[in-house]
Amino acid sequence: MDKKLEDKINEKIRDAISGTSEIDALAKSMDSAKAGDKSFRYGVIVGRLYNSFYYQCRRILKRDPTDGEFAEFVEILAKRRDEILKNL
Template sequence: MDPRVEKAVMSKIGEAVGAAGEIKAIQDAIPAASPQDLALGIVVGRIYNSFHYQTRRILRRDATEQEFNEFLKLLSDNVGEIRRLCQ
């Protein structure tokens, strides 16, 4: 993954963790079978959106399969912190 894209994604992970109050407010506003699953979906969606649009903005193209796989690894490496946010 291009280091500029990785930096943007890591920044978004930090931003999402820092926005725990916003995530909790959305979680509380939408009834769901599992509030934790809803919160996790919101956070992962925000992070994926950052990856997608930063790749297009910085590299001026869609991510390759290899870059997407690198994104998935980055996401899985940080899933513990993301899940803690969703508790």
């Protein structure tokens, strides 16, 4: 994966972890039962990160991500899963 892209993805993960109050508010507005559901909030974060990954590929690389880049993105998420969940 391009170093600039990888750095940006890691920055977006840090941003997502620090912005959990927004995710909590979203979860509460969707369904009060989901407000405490970590899997729902984790899904929101993963969705945000996937969107950022795709957008950053288009912005930095001027193209859609390759299958290999997507696999690397998934690997980054897998490595940082516990860190993300701990901060929810």
